Amino acid sequence: MPKTCFILNPMAGPSRRLDMPALIDRYFGAREADYEIRLTEYAGHAVEIARSAAGEGHKVVVAVGGDGTVNEVGRGLLGTAAAMGIVPQGSGNGLARHLKVPLALPAALRRLAAPTFSRMDVGVMNGHPFFCTAGLGFDAHVSQHFAQAGSRGLATYLRVTLSEYRRYRPTPVRVLLNGEERATDCYVLAFANASQYGNNAYIAPRADLRDGLLDVCLIDALPVGRAFRVSLAMALGNLPQSKAAEYFRVTEGRVMAAAPIGFHVDGDYMGHATEFNVEMMPLALAVAV
Numbered sequence: 215m216p217k218t219c220f221i222l223n224p225m226a227g228p229s230r231r232l233d234m235p236a237l238i239d240r241y242f243g244a245r246e247a248d249y250e251i252r253l254t255e256y257a258g259h260a261v262e263i264a265r266s267a268a269g270e271g272h273k274v275v276v277a278v279g280g281d282g283t284v285n286e287v288g289r290g291l292l293g294t295a296a297a298m299g300i301v302p303q304g305s306g307n308g309l310a311r312h313l314k315v316p317l318a319l320p321a322a323l324r325r326l327a328a329p330t331f332s333r334m335d336v337g338v339m340n341g342h343p344f345f346c347t348a349g350l351g352f353d354a355h356v357s358q359h360f361a362q363a364g365s366r367g368l369a370t371y372l373r374v375t376l377s378e379y380r381r382y383r384p385t386p387v388r389v390l391l392n393g394e395e396r397a398t399d400c401y402v403l404a405f406a407n408a409s410q411y412g413n414n415a416y417i418a419p420r421a422d423l424r425d426g427l428l429d430v431c432l433i434d435a436l437p438v439g440r441a442f443r444v445s446l447a448m449a450l451g452n453l454p455q456s457k458a459a460e461y462f463r464v465t466e467g468r469v470m471a472a473a474p475i476g477f478h479v480d481g482d483y484m485g486h487a488t489e490f491n492v493e494m495m496p497l498a499l500a501v502a503v
């Protein structure tokens with residue numbers, strides 16, 4: 215087993231009551247493996263821990279949490295020699311699911327004992343790196359309200375999505391993709407590095423982490439009938455065939471909005487903006503899964 219640092223977000227996901235350090239110790243302690251476990255103490259802490267773990271010669275730095283924790287660990291590891299591992303402990307686990315990391319803890323730990331090393335692309339929206347998806351519009355609006363909901367989990371997420379759906383209105387935007395400018399309304403504009411938001415909600419089922427491209431999904435309006443079709447098609451993984459969304463493949467993109475729109479990066483609401491610049495860093499991160 216390569217020298218490994220586990221970074222645990224004790225606030226992530228539904229299984230907060232598990233004694234995760236004890237479970238990792240039980241699995242790796244018996245193998246005389248070279249590993250250590252560090253707990254995050256605040257949002258953003260995993261970026262610092264990951265960077266110093268890489269500097270101390272850890273070959274693998276493992277995000278134990280959801281996509282927010284993965285984002286922090288990934289950011290910390292950019293430009294270092296260490297690879298990112300994932301033990302999925304979040305609510306959605308979008309990147310872990312895309313990479314087919316086992317969701318069951320023992321199986322995820324077993325994989326990390328002898329990982330396969332590869333590299334993946336990293337997207338950047340308005341200076342913020344993302345590993346799974348970033349976007350503007352309704353998905354970011356839901357992230358914003360979900361963060362303020364007071365509780366987490368799928369049930370809260372669905373409740374927030376439904377109540378905000380009744381209120382949300384699209385914003386006119388100008389979008390520059392592959393050198394072509396178009397004027398459209400933006401209900402959702404998603405830039406997908408990986409195929410799903412998490413929980414097997416496939417916003418861009420054809421996205422490939424290693425093709426140097428972002429799959430862009432544009433939904434200009436979402437009346438009730440189309441909302442049903444989009445939800446079903448996302449669950450079935452056939453949104454591109456459903457004609458309810460338009461798709462593009464890009465290395466970069468630019469969006470100018472008529473009014474401030476909320477945006478998210480890997481499911482975390484980042485704020486509102488009227489200008490968005492999206493870029494790609496091909497194969498910028500090493501992964502061990």
Ligand SMILES: Nc1ncnc2c1ncn2[C@@H]1O[C@H](COP(=O)(O)OP(=O)(O)OP(=O)(O)O)[C@@H](O)[C@H]1O
Nearest residue numbers: 226227255256257279280281282283304305306307
């Ligand atoms: N010790 C901590 N205290 C409070 N917040 C933390 C701490 N450590 C990390 N965080 C924050 O917790 C947030 C949620 O974590 P994460 O996204 O990993 O879990 P999740 O939301 O349950 O999973 P998913 O994103 O897969 O749905 C992250 O944005 C992260 O910045």
